[in-house]
Amino acid sequence: MFYRETGQYKTTYAADMAVFPILQDRIALGLMLLAVAVGVPLFAMLFPATGNYFLQVIMIPFLIFALAAIGLNILTGYTGLMSLGSGAFMGVGAFACYKLTTIFPDVPIVIWVVVSGVFSCLVGVLFGLPSLRIKGFYLAVATLAAQFFLQWCFVRIPWLFNYNASGAIEVPERTLFGLAVTGANATPLARYFVVLAVVAGMTWVASNLIHGRIGRSWMAVRDMDIAAQLMGIQLLPAKLLAFAVSSFYCGVAGAMMVFFWYATGAEPEVFSIRQSFFVLSMIIIGGLGSLVGSFFGAALIYIMPIVLGAIANWSGAPISAATIEHLRVMLTGALIIFFLIVEPHGLARLWQIAKQKLRIWPFPY
Amino acid sequence: MDILYKIFIDPFMQMGAAPDLLVQALWEGLVGGVLYALIALGFVLIFKASGVFNFAQGIMMVFAALTLVGLYEWMARHGVPAPAAIALVLTIGVMYVLAVSIEKFVLRPLVNQPDIILFMATFGLTFVLVGLGELIFGGEPKQMITEQLWLPKGSIDMKILGGLVSLQKIDIAAAVIASAMVAGLAVFFQSTRIGRALRAVADDHQAALSVGISLNQIWVIVWFTAGIVALATGIMWGARSDVSFALEIIALKALPVLILGGFTSIPGAIVGGLIIGVGEKLGEFYWGPLLGGGIESWLAYFIALAFLLFRPQGLFGEKIIERI
Numbered sequence: 053m054f055y056r057e058t059g060q061y062k063t064t065y066a067a068d069m070a071v072f073p074i075l076q077d078r079i080a081l082g083l084m085l086l087a088v089a090v091g092v093p094l095f096a097m098l099f100p101a102t103g104n105y106f107l108q109v110i111m112i113p114f115l116i117f118a119l120a121a122i123g124l125n126i127l128t129g130y131t132g133l134m135s136l137g138s139g140a141f142m143g144v145g146a147f148a149c150y151k152l153t154t155i156f157p158d159v160p161i162v163i164w165v166v167v168s169g170v171f172s173c174l175v176g177v178l179f180g181l182p183s184l185r186i187k188g189f190y191l192a193v194a195t196l197a198a199q200f201f202l203q204w205c206f207v208r209i210p211w212l213f214n215y216n217a218s219g220a221i222e223v224p225e226r227t228l229f230g231l232a233v234t235g236a237n238a239t240p241l242a243r244y245f246v247v248l249a250v251v252a253g254m255t256w257v258a259s260n261l262i263h264g265r266i267g268r269s270w271m272a273v274r275d276m277d278i279a280a281q282l283m284g285i286q287l288l289p290a291k292l293l294a295f296a297v298s299s300f301y302c303g304v305a306g307a308m309m310v311f312f313w314y315a316t317g318a319e320p321e322v323f324s325i326r327q328s329f330f331v332l333s334m335i336i337i338g339g340l341g342s343l344v345g346s347f348f349g350a351a352l353i354y355i356m357p358i359v360l361g362a363i364a365n366w367s368g369a370p371i372s373a374a375t376i377e378h379l380r381v382m383l384t385g386a387l388i389i390f391f392l393i394v395e396p397h398g399l400a401r402l403w404q405i406a407k408q409k410l411r412i413w414p415f416p417y
Numbered sequence: 418m419d420i421l422y423k424i425f426i427d428p429f430m431q432m433g434a435a436p437d438l439l440v441q442a443l444w445e446g447l448v449g450g451v452l453y454a455l456i457a458l459g460f461v462l463i464f465k466a467s468g469v470f471n472f473a474q475g476i477m478m479v480f481a482a483l484t485l486v487g488l489y490e491w492m493a494r495h496g497v498p499a500p501a502a503i504a505l506v507l508t509i510g511v512m513y514v515l516a517v518s519i520e521k522f523v524l525r526p527l528v529n530q531p532d533i534i535l536f537m538a539t540f541g542l543t544f545v546l547v548g549l550g551e552l553i554f555g556g557e558p559k560q561m562i563t564e565q566l567w568l569p570k571g572s573i574d575m576k577i578l579g580g581l582v583s584l585q586k587i588d589i590a591a592a593v594i595a596s597a598m599v600a601g602l603a604v605f606f607q608s609t610r611i612g613r614a615l616r617a618v619a620d621d622h623q624a625a626l627s628v629g630i631s632l633n634q635i636w637v638i639v640w641f642t643a644g645i646v647a648l649a650t651g652i653m654w655g656a657r658s659d660v661s662f663a664l665e666i667i668a669l670k671a672l673p674v675l676i677l678g679g680f681t682s683i684p685g686a687i688v689g690g691l692i693i694g695v696g697e698k699l700g701e702f703y704w705g706p707l708l709g710g711g712i713e714s715w716l717a718y719f720i721a722l723a724f725l726l727f728r729p730q731g732l733f734g735e736k737i738i739e740r741i
Contacts, residue, residue: 134533182722182725182726185725185726185729186725186726186729187729187737188532189470189532189536189676189680190676190680190725190729190730190731193672193673193675193676193718193721194676194718194721194722194725196669196672196673196718197673197715197718197719197721197722200714200715200718201715201718201719203714203715204711204712204714204715207711208708208709208711276741278739278741279741282741325666325669329540332537332540333537333540333541336533336534336537337537340533374551375552378548378549378551378552379548379552380548381544381547381548381551382544382545382547382548382549382552383548384541384544384548385541385542385543385544385545385546385547385548386541386544386545387541388537388538388540388541388544389522389523389538389541389542389545392527392530392534392537392538392541393526393527396527396530396531396534
């Protein structure tokens with residue numbers, strides 16, 4: 053069929069090592085980028101009611117969760133260090149961004165969003181230190197220390213939320229090129245463009261990191277850290293770098309979550325252990341050690357409950373909202389188990405299998 | 418200097434000045450520790466026998482307690498005689514059905530998968546149980562039926578060291594029941610046929626299979642046992658506060674207990690529970706005010722982390738030997 057690489061010769065080393073070696077893949081990627089960068093905004097402008105709802109409820113949170121999932125995937129999927137603290141690292145990013153933008157209001161918010169990742173990164177390195185000695189599920193529980201300690205800080209240190217009576221972050225209005233991008237007056241479209249730009253840029257960086265020397269060393273550590281050490285990979289820098297990059301991504305995702313998704317403010321409760329588990333389930337369903345899997349996982353785990361709820365509403369069955377909510381939770385759990393049974397390596401593996409089938413179609417192998 | 422004094426000297430001065438308060442704090446810490454140990458016990462049972470890090474243990478506890486109270490309320494409303502006893506028996510039945518269905522629908526299709534996948538499956542299970550529990554029994558907090566289950570109420574006041582120490586009877590009952598349960602499990606593991614099979618499975622899955630032990634059967638038994646432990650824990654925690662899904666957070670406290678004691682050791686779970694319980698209470702009571710209180714939420718994890726840095730496999734865990 054159309055998905056064949058016949059006749060595409062690789063004449064340079066660079067072409068051979070390309071992330072998307074097949075022309076069709078590159079075309080598909082281009083079309084998809086075009087769709088999200090031009091198609092979706094056009095749709096939102098033509099049909100403001102549905103379009104804005106689509107942006108606010110689906111696209112913006114999906115992209116933000118995908119970024120957080122990439123962050124956790126770098127740590128858990130690529131380096132093999134289990135972490136249950138990603139929610140708290142997202143919180144560090146959000147609170148850092150809030151402090152920075154209230155202290156220096158004139159600096160563009162996008163810069164602070166990225167800089168807040170640096171704070172999250174430092175905290176992540178600090179809590180990553182025990183990872184050299186503690187492994188597996190023991191480390192997972194150790195990262196819970198980070199989760200609960202940071203969560204406690206968000207509630208108990210009033211300086212972090214500028215002594216607000218509500219104890220929550222209140223997002224001030226900030227503009228970019230004269231357009232409101234945060235606060236109550238920002239349109240979903242403006243926020244969507246900022247989120248899309250940051251997520252696309254950081255995904256590109258992550259892809260380059262992972263396909264390079266650093267990514268290789270992470271994967272070596274994941275597969276067997278002692279063997280990796282024997283091969284000359286220094287464990288402490290490799291693991292700490294994974295913690296740093298992962299927390300950086302989570303921090304940026306957290307900052308964007310508060311500033312570009314909630315847009316008005318957020319309680320510290322948002323960054324609870326539930327958020328950590330939410331992101332963890334994304335990468336496991338999507339595929340550990342796969343960038344595209346992070347997107348798939350975020351789509352499935354985040355969007356599926358919304359779709360299920362919409363179906364329940366649309367079917368018009370005479371059941372109460374609470375019942376729908378409970379059924380939704382139950383179905384989400386059942387689907388997690390179902391997907392694990394069908395493909396334990398996640399949706400990314402299913403995607404790979406589908407592509408492979410397409411390549412050799414109509415032959416079975 | 419002042420801050421050092423406050424951290425290193427002042428708390429001990431307080432302890433010396435009011436020994437009755439110290440005893441009270443110690444007692445409360447011990448009771449809390451016993452209850453943490455009970456939750457951790459459920460984790461250890463399942464981890465030993467099937468290598469599954471059962472994230473759903475906490476929710477199983479809530480689910481069991483909710484089922485018990487829900488059934489009791491339903492039967493009391495319909496005038497069934499002796500509702501508490503029947504509800505207890507029925508709840509045990511429900512836990513059995515749960516164990517069988519988990520084995521059949523979750524564990525069996527996922528046999529021989531990596532640990533993290535099984536962990537994730539129990540995570541999905543948590544969602545299912547939360548949804549199911551709320552669907553059937555509603556999300557409202559419920560009152561645990563302590564009197565109907567012949568659990569004592571009130572407190573005993575004792576004069577110790579020139580002060581008054583009050584011990585809740587329910588806490589004493591909890592400690593007694595927990596000890597009985599651990600003793601019972603120890604006997605069960607040491608000297609019954611099934612117990613030996615369980616230990617064999619824990620030791621080596623394949624070897625156990627090859628001598629004719631049915632893995633599926635063992636898993637059902639283990640999950641059922643864990644379910645009963647969860648029920649007992651649920652009753653005890655429920656008696657101290659309401660029965661609601663908020664108890665799930667308490668169950669997470671069992672995790673530092675686990676890493677402290679080691680994932681595979683039952684004595685470890687008990688000792689770990691006591692250390693965490695006492696450490697947490699004393700820390701909160703004497704050092705908490707320095708930091709503005711509420712440090713209970715993370716102190717347990719830091720205590721466990723400190724121990725782990727010296728013994729990465731926990732106090733009683735099997736030594737981790739790594740080979741290339």
